[in-house]
Amino acid sequence: xxxxxxxxxxxxxxxxxxxxxxxxxxxxLLGMPRFDPAKCQDGCRACADACLPGAITLAQDxxxxxxxxxVDYGRCVVCQMCVEACPAGAFxxxxxxxxGVRRREDLLWGRAMDSAEGQALRGQIxxxxxxxxxxxxxxxxxxxxxxxELQALNNPFYNLHRLGVFFTPSPRFADLLLVxxxxxxxxxxxxxxxxxxxxxxxxxxxxxACAVSGxxxxxxxxxxxxLEGLLPVDVYVPGCPPNPAAIIHALLMLLTRMPxxxxxxQITAEAERA
Amino acid sequence: MTAESSARKVHAKLERLIIRDVAARELExxxxxxxxxxxxxxxxxxxxxxxxxxSAAELSRSDAPLSEEAELRYIVHTAAGSxxxxxxxxxxxxxxxxxxxxAPLVSWYEREMTDLCGLHFEGQxxxxxxxxxxxxxxxxxxxxxxPAGALTYTPEPFSLPQIAGRAHRDVQVLPFGxxxxxxLESAQFTFFYLGEAILHYQPHLFFKYRGMEKRFEGVxxxxxxxxxxRVSAVGSVAHALAYSHALEAAAQxxxxxxxEWLRVLLGELERLYNHLHxxxxxxxxxxxxxxxxxxxxxxxxxxxxxxxxxxxxxxxSLICPGGIRxxxxxxxxxxxxxxxxGEFAPYAERLERSTTHLDRLMTTGVLDKKLAFDLGAxxxxxxxxxxxxxxxxxxxxxxxxxxxxxVAVREGGDAHARQQxxxxxxxxxxxxxxxxxxxxxxxxxxALCRPAPFSEGLGWAESPxxxxxxxxxxxxxxxxxxxxxxxxxFSNWRVFPYTVHDSNMMDYAINEASFGLTIAxxxx
Numbered sequence: 201x202x203x204x205x206x207x208x209x210x211x212x213x214x215x216x217x218x219x220x221x222x223x224x225x226x227x228x229l230l231g232m233p234r235f236d237p238a239k240c241q242d243g244c245r246a247c248a249d250a251c252l253p254g255a256i257t258l259a260q261d262x263x264x265x266x267x268x269x270x271v272d273y274g275r276c277v278v279c280q281m282c283v284e285a286c287p288a289g290a291f292x293x294x295x296x297x298x299x300g301v302r303r304r305e306d307l308l309w310g311r312a313m314d315s316a317e318g319q320a321l322r323g324q325i326x327x328x329x330x331x332x333x334x335x336x337x338x339x340x341x342x343x344x345x346x347x348x349e350l351q352a353l354n355n356p357f358y359n360l361h362r363l364g365v366f367f368t369p370s371p372r373f374a375d376l377l378l379v380x381x382x383x384x385x386x387x388x389x390x391x392x393x394x395x396x397x398x399x400x401x402x403x404x405x406x407x408x409a410c411a412v413s414g415x416x417x418x419x420x421x422x423x424x425x426x427l428e429g430l431l432p433v434d435v436y437v438p439g440c441p442p443n444p445a446a447i448i449h450a451l452l453m454l455l456t457r458m459p460x461x462x463x464x465x466q467i468t469a470e471a472e473r474a
Numbered sequence: 475m476t477a478e479s480s481a482r483k484v485h486a487k488l489e490r491l492i493i494r495d496v497a498a499r500e501l502e503x504x505x506x507x508x509x510x511x512x513x514x515x516x517x518x519x520x521x522x523x524x525x526x527x528x529s530a531a532e533l534s535r536s537d538a539p540l541s542e543e544a545e546l547r548y549i550v551h552t553a554a555g556s557x558x559x560x561x562x563x564x565x566x567x568x569x570x571x572x573x574x575x576x577a578p579l580v581s582w583y584e585r586e587m588t589d590l591c592g593l594h595f596e597g598q599x600x601x602x603x604x605x606x607x608x609x610x611x612x613x614x615x616x617x618x619x620x621p622a623g624a625l626t627y628t629p630e631p632f633s634l635p636q637i638a639g640r641a642h643r644d645v646q647v648l649p650f651g652x653x654x655x656x657x658l659e660s661a662q663f664t665f666f667y668l669g670e671a672i673l674h675y676q677p678h679l680f681f682k683y684r685g686m687e688k689r690f691e692g693v694x695x696x697x698x699x700x701x702x703x704r705v706s707a708v709g710s711v712a713h714a715l716a717y718s719h720a721l722e723a724a725a726q727x728x729x730x731x732x733x734e735w736l737r738v739l740l741g742e743l744e745r746l747y748n749h750l751h752x753x754x755x756x757x758x759x760x761x762x763x764x765x766x767x768x769x770x771x772x773x774x775x776x777x778x779x780x781x782x783x784x785x786x787x788x789x790x791s792l793i794c795p796g797g798i799r800x801x802x803x804x805x806x807x808x809x810x811x812x813x814x815x816g817e818f819a820p821y822a823e824r825l826e827r828s829t830t831h832l833d834r835l836m837t838t839g840v841l842d843k844k845l846a847f848d849l850g851a852x853x854x855x856x857x858x859x860x861x862x863x864x865x866x867x868x869x870x871x872x873x874x875x876x877x878x879x880x881v882a883v884r885e886g887g888d889a890h891a892r893q894q895x896x897x898x899x900x901x902x903x904x905x906x907x908x909x910x911x912x913x914x915x916x917x918x919x920x921a922l923c924r925p926a927p928f929s930e931g932l933g934w935a936e937s938p939x940x941x942x943x944x945x946x947x948x949x950x951x952x953x954x955x956x957x958x959x960x961x962x963x964f965s966n967w968r969v970f971p972y973t974v975h976d977s978n979m980m981d982y983a984i985n986e987a988s989f990g991l992t993i994a995x996x997x998x
Contacts, residue, residue: 201829204762204763225774229787277704280799281700339660341681342682342707342994343706343994344994345708345710347657347659355771358774367656417686421623421688423685441707441788
């Protein structure tokens with residue numbers, strides 16, 4: 201049917217040139233709420249009570265002897281309930297997406313400002329994978345939000361192939377195991393088998409709050425709490441679900457083609473300027 | 475449309491449910507009578523009422539401790555246009571009779587109750603587990619109130635049909651999954667085939683069982699919405715709506731008119747991006763490359779429009795019991811809508827002219843009307859098989875009565891009819907969104923919704939894949955005691971295999987895509 205050819209040509213190029221420049225496609229998207237502990241009222245726990253996945257918890261600070269809020273963005277599902285619940289504006293809505301990090305601690309607010317990266321590992325990744333990456337995705341019990349965004353990566357707008365990243369059917373050709381979902385009891389075995397079938401060196405990415413920490417859906421009688429303690433994770437991508445641009449950022453970060461943007465649960469100053 | 479008349483119609487939703495007590499020994503007779511009059515048992519579930527919730531007279535009827543005693547619920551549609559009837563049955567120590575032989579769609583719900591509530595149904599034709607994998611055992615039924623206890627799992631093979639006869643050595647068995655090629659949800663399919671011909675097909679759909687219904691237990695109703703939006707992401711709005719409707723029914727809460735209009739907007743935006751994805755993916759299976767690219771590009775535009783208007787590509791975090799949490803950005807929505815409108819109609823028209831594409835769809839995966847009705851097919855699937863049902867019209871909610879809703883029905887029952895229904899619905903969604911934007915009344919968007927202790931409610935919504943139902947029961951503290959989710963994919967997966975038997979391998983992917991199923995919604 202020649203009309204499809206003409207139609208396709210007429211429609212022109214739809215792909216964004218991001219991250220080189222151009223539109224990342226995420227205008228208006230609400231990200232992780234920003235946290236400003238200076239505004240907290242004494243004895244208030246409204247945000248912790250409103251946080252279903254337990255991303256905000258009340259902990260006893262041993263040195264100061266008073267209650268302190270712990271914020272774990274690895275559990276945040278971006279539901280904005282804390283923003284509504286906070287009477288003092290300590291949590292504010294923001295467009296900070298869920299950026300990927302290499303160390304789980306970097307998603308804990310204010311705890312890992314001094315984290316250092318393994319430069320040796322970076323060099324190794326660049327040497328081995330050059331600028332290309334083959335990915336095997338395993339759904340281990342997601343709500344299909346992460347799949348919907350992963351499928352979007354191959355639409356004409358993001359056009360993931362232009363960046364040299366490909367999804368592969370067999371784990372035997374894969375460099376990266378990309379895992380979504382909190383790991384249900386039934387998917388744990390197949391997931392571990394897929395990992396064992398991958399050639400070394402191999403990498404693992406935990407995609408979405410479920411795979412990072414269990415999120416809202418983890419735990420209980422049928423699920424684990426994500427990949428923690430199950431497989432060695434190289435990149436954590438929080439969010440519920442992470443948007444396609446955040447997934448692309450995390451993939452390129454693994455290839456050391458983009459810098460990590462979040463440390464200590466906050467977007468770094470360099471990243472803000474960029 | 476005046477605000478007053480829409481408020482009156484909104485009020486109709488608050489009519490109380492009809493609950494009928496049915497004795498266990500009367501179940502079969504009642505079901506047979508209802509089915510012969512054209513009723514459909516929509517779904518069934520069981521729960522364990524709290525000791526304090528029943529009236530004193532009810533409590534004294536049984537010696538068994540009530541918290542251990544299951545109560546069965548059957549949700550029955552007696553005729554189109556009327557609210558569903560709820561049958562309540564307390565079988566006590568008896569094994570309730572299986573209704574699978576009378577209303578076949580009940581079979582999966584019974585097997586689910588056996589796995590999760592520990593009930594035994596007398597005469598169930600397929601007594602093997604449905605939700606729990608072979609080799610999975612729970613110390614106590616997970617849906618009994620309180621801690622579920624550990625689940626132990628030693629994988630065992632699925633029980634598969636025996637192949638007999640002279641040619642049995644030629645029949646090949648292909649187990650496929652649970653990790654499938656491409657970025658797909660996990661599920662395992664076993665094909666029995668001879669060359670190209672599929673003799674038998676058995677899907678195993680519960681590798682992703684997360685125990686979502688259990689997770690609601692003990693959660694505050696206003697926070698449960700966060701869970702409801704995470705049962706099936708691509709149906710977030712429908713799940714949030716059905717959940718909110720159930721709680722609003724329990725609380726007898728009247729939602730402000732503006733919120734009801736905005737809910738129509740969100741529901742139709744969800745239908746739109748899902749149907750665009752559906753068409754793009756269908757083109758992928760028929761290898762119509764430009765059609766695939768265009769469909770998925772339009773889906774991306776729709777999702778970006780969602781984010782711009784609501785802050786979420788999946789339209790999450792907006793709906794809440796009692797209304798809407800915050801105002802969406804309507805100015806940006808009108809702009810994106812104009813672009814989608816301009817591009818979708820010519821795209822759809824091209825799809826309907828693409829002979830190679832249509833060749834693969836026509837006569838593929840035919841589902842006849844009786845099967846669709848009896849096995850509980852829902853949404854575009856049943857409407858493409860000539861079953862004229864749509865909760866937006868038949869059990870109205872929000873303000874659909876005031877809007878130009880057109881229910882698309884086709885008689886063909888094949889993949890092409892399913893494409894046509896989706897195209898017609900997407901076009902209608904664009905129209906509904908525009909009308910909702912124009913007619914949107916001013917006013918508040920949120921009312922207080924606080925259901926009383928021990929109250930209960932039933933809510934529904936038409937998702938892009940068919941009807942979603944939530945049944946909620948509250949405990950003594952006004953927290954969620956039991957939440958039952960009836961998802962459209964659970965219904966449609968029940969009927970899908972009947973279109974695969976005796977078809978051929980080359981058509982399988984097309985047929986599956988034409989159903990537009992999710993696993994997360996089915997497995998929960």
